[in-house]
Amino acid sequence: DTGVSQDPRHKITKRGQNVTFRCDPISEHNRLYWYRQTLGQGPEFLTYFQNEAQLEKSRLLSDRFSAERPKGSFSTLEIQRTEQGDSAMYLCASSPYGTEQETQYFGPGTRLLVL
């Protein structure tokens, strides 16, 4: 078990470009979560998946943000027409069985800088 992995670890882009991040959860974990974290703040919940189904989306997830988990394994988070305010650490987490009683295991994050 290699833990949750995220790719890329760092991304610098120009305002208006699209970016896509990937998260590979721990093998066979049913739930996968995305968060955004800005400097000095705790992570903010964006969305989560139970297998391939997206069950909850935060109002923070504007129309420019989309997340997928097509086969219930890895997930992608895409940001279209990036803005400077999108600069943040994007964290992915997974948990095994799909209940509210479980520990979430976090990846190392993707740090996005929008110039």
Added chain:
Amino acid sequence: KQEVTQIPAALSVPEGENLVLNCSFTDSAIYNLQWFRQDPGKGLTSLLLIQSSQREQTSGRLNASLDKSSGRSTLYIAASQPGDSATYLCAVIVGTGGFKTIFGAGTRLFVKA
């Protein structure tokens, strides 16, 4: 709307001290509460998870308590070490049907050798 507050925002202590980090939440309808550790520029590591029906959990030098009725949790760290220096985050899981995790802003701890 659930809000999670952590006090203090930052803490500096000499090595060997016992210390308490505080977390409060505004809505007692939670599934569970977790404490995490985050090192600079890194992801989060789960320390302790307390189910809504539990009062406390212990792991090594760490002890976390939960009082749902008052909306409070504390993380007690015994005999602090420089390696404990990190940001400690409290999070609650809330929701019906779907659910979401709500984090506090964290307590930045520095343990001086």
